[in-house]
Amino acid sequence: MEKQPRNSMRLEFRSLxxxxxxxxxxxxxxxxxxxxxxxxxxxxxxxxxxxxxNAVIHGKKDESSVVRLEAQLYDDALVITVSDDGPGIQDISWAMEPGSTTADRMGLGFVFIKEYMDELKIDSSPGAGTRVTMIKNLALRVEH
Amino acid sequence: MKVQTRKVGASLVVRLSGELDLATAEIFRRTVDAQLAKDGCSNLILVLKNVTFIDSSGIGAILGRYRLIRERQGRVIATGLRPAVRRVLEMSGVLRVVETAETEQQALESL
Incomplete structure (x- = not known):
């Protein structure tokens, strides 16, 4: 049976x-x-x-473009999803490498996410937008 | 994000406060570039004690300014790093090229 989140949120805002x-x-x-x-x-x-x-920079640039942010809290993890309606990523493995862009962020975006979160999943294809899912596990703390 | 600059000898001292991200990195970039073009300083001291957050947009802006200073054979010193800010700077490799000091005064004295 699939686990049910303890709490969840969904937010949509302009891509700014x-x-x-x-x-x-x-x-x-x-x-x-x-x-x-x-x-x-x-x-x-x-x-x-x-x-x-990433979603703001690479997503659609018109006034109707939005970024969707979702988060679910489970007993042992936080799951965050960020999605946009942009042109999508042609080559995901390339996009995850440092220096993968000539823009001002040095291609470090996914490098930081990989370092700071426990799991990272990117769903994207040309023309179909990008959906980034990140998971942060909550380590059980033992009280002494 | 607030950006304040002052010239001390051949150094440009830049005091930043707030969060350095995609929305605010441009203010930092424009202000520093304009001052460097006007004053011709060869060193840059970044006072970061009031910077509470930084991400790759902020890192990109700092590395861009480092390149400008390197062209002038100068030095870049970052001071007053909070732990979370220091960690992002370390991970991105910024601290391999940018020096650090505890305070603005120590940075100035080291030049």
């Missing part, structure tokens, strides 16, 4: 740089319902910032 901060702060507050450490919350914020920045 100003909303990158809004997105990471929202997820950080949502995640603080769980027993994550301050360092782990900082890591989640960087990962959300990178995924949403």
């Amino acid at each position: 740089p100003a909303n990158v901060s809004f997105a990471r702060t929202t997820v950080a507050i949502f995640a603080s319902q769980m027993d994550f450490t301050v360092d782990q919350i900082d890591e989640i914020k960087v990962a959300v910032s990178e995924a949403v920045s």
